[in-house]
Amino acid sequence: MNASEWLGSSAAGIAHAVRTRAVSATAIVEATFAQIEATDGIVNAFTDLTAERAHRRAAEIDAGLAAHDGPIGPAAPLLGVPFAVKNLFDVAGLPTRAGSKIERDRPPALHDSPLIARLEQAGAVLVGALNMDEYACGFTTENSHDGPTRNPHDTARIAGGSSGGSAAAVAAGQVPLTLGSDTNGSIRVPASLCGTFGLKPTYGRLPRTGTYPFVASLDHLGPFARTAQDLALAYDAMQGLDRRDPACAERPVEPTARTLADRIDTLRIAVLGDYFQEQAGPEARHAVARVADALRVQRSVSLPQAARARAAAFVISNAEGGALHLPDLRTRAADFEPLSRDRLLAGALLPAGWVVQAQRLRRWFALRAAELFQEVDVLIAPATPCAAPAIGTEWLTINGQRLPARPSLGLLTQPISLIGLPVCAVPVWNCHPTMPIGVQLIAAPWREGMLLRVAHQLELTGVAQAPVATVPTR
């Protein structure tokens, strides 16, 4: 295999090839920038490239392997693996633009965010930063400042958002691993629409230090990849307390990659019914049925008042997002993304009573989920109501309801992130004529390993797959 073929395999495959000297880290980096050059004119996943840094890092890895004394040893799990991050992560030397016009004029970040540093300690090589909805406020990555990110599987369609560049870069085979953030679905929605795996860990599991916030009550970070194993390798490398994030949990590292192939036949798995079926179109329900069939699941359970939980997530996000940006909304509202500006302005005005009630409902709903998890281990639910719509779509029709397209893509993800449960999104094909659609695997807090095992089994059965898209060249 040549470097380009290794790039299209997986992070684990690349690390193995670099470790065994079948290919150099430098050749992988060169293949990465060649693939970005060939595809990103259309996909528009990247907003920044860190070519000099990546080449320097790859050369250090190669020299260290040759001399048997480099800082990154051959056992590093992500040895030579190229990765990229949503542009709300601090990257030393780049302004943390967070998809905005306003932030790109601020001074560059002095340090990398801790998750970037942890992936690099595991041998990975940062190659750039990725497009997103402004301030992570959106589900489509139709960014008016940097242009829309296009879905690599059909470039007339959206990639989803707000971590659209993160999903598209993986689907387009530009990199095997990216990082994104998820407040209301911003990892799971683009993973669903672009046909990649995505992990939103438990709230508080990965530190958010050195990233631009949106809604501190609900913000999570996590990886995208084309295999469950790659998600596990990245997740394992990123775990660990960072006290600078006040929400970061003081829990020991719980590795998941080494148990990925463990049996799952003792797990109690059920489909989430009611709201999670009613708000899903036929493609989404078909995808859930395919996953349930593959896992031989017939049981259906209910999480009460999911619509109210979604409403609580909406109110909290609206209020915290509006308050965060109030100083700039006062003085330069016209510089905000037109697609989300009026929502942020309205959010700054919400009465306190609405927000407090939403935070109280959040705890009530978390208790109902905890009760449900006494009798079930993994829940299956659709990730998005439909497959990727065309860029510019204003309205969706879901089971006869006419809904505004942009906010409604998060209908099925918002109730789950409200209460911080870990979710692995897995990509399913053949439910839509040409496009993938994702399914959420949901567990009780801190049980990411269980989800990754189920995702891995679904991959082995062929039900969940994340092929590299064939992107047309201009």
Added chain:
Amino acid sequence: MDHETAEAYVDAAAAALGLPLDPDHRPGVVSHFMLAAAMADLVAAQGLRLDDEAAPVFVPIEPGEGLAGADKKRAR
């Protein structure tokens, strides 16, 4: 919430916050505020007890804990 009430609230709250609203932005702001009001109505429909406290729980920070915001005693 009817449109007239939403407009009156938005104008008053924006003035109280010192948030000038561009006339071109105002219709969108009113529309989004009405959407948020509908969401708040859904939330309010949930009966809650006195002991259903808000989800975030403040953790006091001891002096001399080093990094700003650090709270070494916190465990989940």
